[in-house]
Amino acid sequence: MAPEDRQDTAVADTSLAPSVAATAKSKTSKERNTRELYSSTIGRPPFAYARIEVVHSSAPLGSRTGSDQEALDALQARSYCDAALKQFLGATGAAIPLDLLKLDGSEFWVRLPREDLGLFAAALAAWNPVSRRGASTALRLKASGSWLGSLIGRAEQSSLWKDAAT
Secondary structure, three states, X not given: XXXXXXXXXOOOOOOOHHXXXXXXXXXXXXXXXXXXXOOOOOOOOOEEEEEEEEEEOOOOHHHOOHHHHOOOOHHHHHHHHHHHHHHHHOHHHHOOOOEEXXXXXXXXXXXXXXXXXXXXXXXXXXXXXXXXXOEEEEEEEEEEEOOHHHHHHHHHHHHHHHHHHO
């Protein structure tokens, strides 16, 4: 190699600043072309929902009467829930606001504050069944959650497959 080839060659300064600026400019022009029409954040709902079934045990055959299998009414459903809450939490439990949403045979739906759902479920589980003339009545929590739509969907899911089979 010749001695003149060993010298450093001057190289032009190729800064990345112009290409970064071009990239930033193209991003902002794209952002200007798009607009957000609607944005929503789903927070925690204020209420929770519960589906409860009233379960009657069978009475001895000699003591069974027609009045033992009476239809469930709103006052009776509410009194069962109040009794369970009062037994489990005392006066504090009786003060939990409950809204009866629907009565369907031996099942009913209630709405209550979301924070109290755990206490409500525990009160139903700990409630001693009511005994009358040899037959006992208990409450069974079938479903509960913060979104009513999902509970209704789960409730109707079994009927979907029963209808399809016939």
